[in-house]
Amino acid sequence: MDRTSRPRSRRFPALVAAAAAAALMVTGCSSDSGGKKAEESADNAAAGKADTPRMKVALITHAAPGDTFWDLIRKGAEAAADKDNVDLLYSNSPDAAKQANLVQNAIDQKVDGIAITLAKPDAMKAAVAKAKKAGIPVVGLNGGIDDWKEQGLLEYFGQDESVAGEAFGEKLNELGAKNAVCVIHEQGHVALEARCAGVKKTFGGKTTNLYVNGTNMPAVKSTITAKLKQDSSVDYVVTLGAPFALTAAQSVGDAKSKAKVATFDLNKDMVKAIEDGDVDFAVDQQPYLQGYLSVDALWLYKTNGNFSGGGQEPVLTGPAFVDKENVADIAKFAAKGTR
Amino acid sequence: MIPVSQATAPAASDSPPASPAAPKDGRTSERSLARRVLARPEIGALIAAISVYVFFFAVASPFREASSLANVLYESSVMGIMALPVALLMIGGEFDLSAGVAVTTSALTASILSFQLSLNVWTGVIVALVVALAVGAFNGYLLVRTGLPSFLITLGSFLILQGANLAVTKIFTGNVATDSISDMQGFDQAKKVFASEIGIGGVDVKITVFYWLVFAAAATWLLLRTRFGNWIFATGGNEESARAVGVPVTFTKIALFMGVGAGAWFVGMHILFSFNTVQSGEGVGNEFLYIIAAVIGGCLLTGGYGSAIGPVIGAFIFGMVSQGIVYANWNPDWFKAFLGVMLLLAALVNLWVRRQATRR
Structure with missing residues (x-):
């Protein structure tokens, strides 16, 4: 039955290789404008590193994969994690039930803190209660400004x-x-x-x-x-x-x-x-700030017992208006993909 | 050459023999022109398309303008260009669920490669074509080698590509969208080829509309006038008998999958050059729109029956309905429901026409 496919299958990689070679020959003409060469190489906001014992923090969001906005939240969280000697576990699912499972997963891993978005607050209630019962501090970010206090979260970072x-x-x-x-x-x-x-x-x-x-x-x-x-x-x-x-x-x-x-x-x-x-x-709404603050807050809570807003008021990260007047101020941060 | 009765086969087999009064043997008698036209797979969709057009023409005054038609045609064309190879593949009896994300894969490949290596964008365009064809060949090769259903294999490649799109973009750009390549060499030229506009009588028509019609004509020629077209119908109709009479089924299937790859490359290039950057999460779900366009256009889900004009009309109906609802300014909360009702009505008209055609 493979009478026709066998010779083809042998010839096929050769064809691909030939095409790739042809493509590489075209690479002779490179671009003088734009591209990676023109991109500024800039380091992330890297300050010193804390010498506190290594801790584990889970950031669990309702993000759909591949969204520029959520990428900023994650970058902020990673920057804080680097600085605070934190092992960051990032996971996400737009599906409420799956997000609740991810919380359970973090509890099973015995993390030292959980940062969570409450986009679908009711679905997360049971999971959050379990985390609290296990003695894990939970902070909210981005979504759930009406529910974080009721569910007993430590603090909240976001925009109404x-x-x-x-x-x-x-x-x-x-x-x-x-x-x-x-x-x-x-x-x-x-x-x-x-x-x-x-x-x-x-x-x-x-x-x-x-x-x-x-x-x-x-x-x-x-x-x-x-x-x-x-x-x-x-x-x-x-x-x-x-x-x-x-x-x-x-x-x-x-x-x-x-x-x-x-x-x-x-x-x-x-x-x-x-x-x-x-x-x-x-x-x-400064997503980078939301991610950064929530990880940093868990670190601060563990090392010094602080929490913002005293459990009463949320910490607002927005809204900040950007227009022609002030865009120049943030342009260099945005170019790095952190603002 | 093997005798393949092509598109009219189901219609002919469904019709009862000629009435006893007929002087000639019913099996060989010429059917009337009207009946032959009605039995074409795309005619039901065409009548449905005309009805939808007339309907929105009547209820939505902005829909009547020529520029609105150009806008509808634009959305239809981007969907329709992909629906063509997907329809050919369906006639050949297979599905490709990776078609939607493969579009994004091609666009990402071209964009990331050009940007990271600071190459002329045409290099990225060519490498993206190689990658897109390789994805198609991979799907096809795996299918003929394993004998697994294409639904399963392309579901796998759909998920692989979806993950790879995100992960690879992140590795190279540090973000989940590509960097803008609009200031790079070759961009303006490529934009002219893939994403320009042509003014006709004061109305700017996107170039994809013309490509769409040219590709549809080429696909029709391929299906009806070439040996390869016969192979597609034969492979989709009955694979074993096709093989028995000497149709190179393996070649046909791999080529069809690679055709989908080529389509994904083309649409990917259009998206890249019209929007400058590509979001890595785009394209998910579009694979069903392509299949929907093909099915509205009269292709059977089981293969062996269909046409290349059908998916063109199918995509046009989909574009008209989704834009027409906006032109008509209906309550947007109901948008999806309206879309569903209109598509169902179009399908019913299509079905009714086909019943009329095959009934005596």
Whole structure:
């Protein structure tokens, strides 16, 4: 039966090798502009290292893999872990039940502290209670600002999504906007819905939600273009993640609309887009800070018994507005991928 | 050459013999032109597409503008370019669940390679093609060697690629998205090839729309006018009998998987050059959209039946519905539900037309 496949299978690696060789020959023409060579080599925020005994901290989030935002949280946590002589165990699952299992996994590993996002607070309740029973201190970050105290978490680092949304809406009022479209890239996501709801609450003009398929960029682009054509009075497109703002800026061009783009969250391309005026402003909740503080806080609690906010008040990391005025200040940090 | 009755086979076998009054033997009698047209696999989808178009034309005034049509065609084309090789593969009797993330893999490969080694972006483009074809060949080779269902094998490669996309990007860039290559040599040239716009009568049409139609024409020619096309139908219809009459089934299957790889490369390049950077988590779930486009367009999930024009229409229906809902300004909370209802209606029209065609 393999009469036809055998000679092919022998010939095939040779073909690939030939193609690869051909490709390498093309490498003769390299690029003089951009690329790795042009990228600044910058070290991470590396201060000294604590000489406290090695401890183990688990950071468990509800992040979907491969999201620029969550990558910043992880980087902040890693920086703190390096500094504090902490062995950091990072794990994540967008599925609530799986995230709860990951907490159990951390308890089984007898970690010295757990940092957790409470995006789906009810699903995490039992797991958090178990961790407390095992004597493991738990801190919250990013999601769960309404629930961390009730579940007995030590402290909380994050942004109140509704507050951020409301601040966003006020900023739009200030800029004289009349009609905003809020682009939600994952339908049914609680925090994203809360942001748009917050915008709607304080914004004096009209706010319309628009749902797009976040994993399919061409579809995101088309859908925003369609919305801008459908309603030509839209003067602000509000996106809830940096990559979508960059795409929305293209849609504005395609639809020949006069709308401006504003967004929640930053990434390194966003800085350039703000400098160029493609994106009007961004609201940063400083994810790096959230990750850094939660690991550092667990270290501090173990070594000196401190905890921020006294278990009563959350520690707010945002909202911080970034626009043309102040973008230069953070540009070099964003270029490193840490802000 | 083996006799393969191609696309009309199921229609012909379903129809009862000619009425007793017919002077000639029913099996050899010419069917009327209308009936032959109706029995084409894509005609039901075409009628459904026209209905959807007329529907949105009536209810959504912004939908009537030519620029809106260009926008709908853009989304349809990016999906449709991938739906073509996926449809050919389905006619050949196999699935490829790795098609969605393979697009991201190609884009990441080209972007990371060019950036990290500071090469002209065309080098990255060519290496990405090699990688994409290798992924397809790997799927195909594993399939014919192990005899496992393609659903299982490509599920494996789907997960492998999804993980590798993230991990490899992280290793090289330190981030989960690639660095922007828009200031590198060759970028503008490549952007012209993969992601430019062409003005027609004042309307900017994305270049992918033209590629889509050219590729569809090429796929149709391949299916209906070449020996390879016959091999695809034969392999998908009945693998054992195809092999018995001398069809190189192994070659056909590996080539079809590599075709999907080539499609993933092309769409990956479009995404890279239109958005400058690539998020490593993108593309998940799109593999089903490609299969959906093929199925709406009349391809059978069991293989051996279908066309290349079908998935073009299928992708167009999907694009029209998903954008039309926005143009019509319906309540966005219901978006997915509307999408489902419209697709179901399109499928029902398709089914009804095919029933009419095969009934006497």
